[in-house]
Amino acid sequence: MTFSRIIRVVGAVLGVGLIHYAFIFENPETGFYGLMILALPGILFGRILVRLVFSAIGAIALFSAIGYGEPGAGPYLLLAAPVCINLMLMALFGVTLLPGRTPLITRFSRFDRLQTTGPEIDRHTRMVTALWMGYFAVIVAVTVLLVVAGSFLTASWIVTIGSPVGSAALFLLEHLYRHFRRDLFGQASVFRTLRVIAHPEAWRGMMRDV
Numbered sequence: 001m002t003f004s005r006i007i008r009v010v011g012a013v014l015g016v017g018l019i020h021y022a023f024i025f026e027n028p029e030t031g032f033y034g035l036m037i038l039a040l041p042g043i044l045f046g047r048i049l050v051r052l053v054f055s056a057i058g059a060i061a062l063f064s065a066i067g068y069g070e071p072g073a074g075p076y077l078l079l080a081a082p083v084c085i086n087l088m089l090m091a092l093f094g095v096t097l098l099p100g101r102t103p104l105i106t107r108f109s110r111f112d113r114l115q116t117t118g119p120e121i122d123r124h125t126r127m128v129t130a131l132w133m134g135y136f137a138v139i140v141a142v143t144v145l146l147v148v149a150g151s152f153l154t155a156s157w158i159v160t161i162g163s164p165v166g167s168a169a170l171f172l173l174e175h176l177y178r179h180f181r182r183d184l185f186g187q188a189s190v191f192r193t194l195r196v197i198a199h200p201e202a203w204r205g206m207m208r209d210v
Contacts, residue, residue: 004045005198011041016160019078023156028074032065035081057081075152082159083143090136093129103129112196120184128174135170139163 018034021027035057042054057080064077096104106125109115139158146155171190178188 004041007044008041011037015039016082016164019082020156020160022078023075023153028078029065031074031078032061035061035078036065038081053084057084076147079143079147079152079155079159082163083140086136086139086143086159086163090133090140093133093136097126097129097133105129105132108193108196111199112192115186124185132170135166139166 015034015036015038018037019031022029022031022034039054039058039061042050043058060077061081064074093104096102096107102110103126105128106122109121109125110117115121139162143155143158146152146158175188175190175193178185182188
């Protein structure tokens with residue numbers, strides 16, 4: 001694991017933990033520092049657009065932490081970053097489903113040289129791409145509804161704990177399905193899939209396509 005990936009993982013764990021802590025103990029200042037930590041990896045290692053987005057998130061969190069801005073907006077600001085991240089993920093999967101585009105999971109599947117190919121594989125990977133888009137859309141919708149209802153702590157559970165756990169479960173369940181359909185998919189490997197997802201070459205063509 002490279003240094004930048006270690007920073008991303010540590011930033012995500014610490015940032016999410018502090019944001020959730022802020023809602024549990026009603027200490028918004030701690031949450032704002034967590035938001036800054038969450039934004040730091042994007043500022044340091046992201047592409048230009050990503051750096052700009054996370055720089056804005058970090059600046060808002062910093063000014064809020066040191067006492068600027070409307071205190072009543074605190075819970076909304078703390079949840080804005082995780083909601084935006086889920087929105088970006090929803091858009092990332094969704095845009096690849098547009099006509100003339102290659103679905104995101106299909107692209108990863110084709111990049112994996114050990115994965116079998118064919119029309120049935122393409123139909124499956126397109127369906128899984130749509131499933132991921134729908135999953136993130138549900139997370140965003142539920143979170144927004146809870147925020148509107150004033151249930152900030154429950155909304156925090158959804159975006160900081162429920163969403164990552166649900167993502168991991170969905171990822172593993174799809175691999176379990178492919179494991180039992182080895183006749184169609186061949187040998188399914190979680191670690192091989194993670195290596196494909198982490199490989200820069202798997203993303204370059206997609207970013208141009210998007």
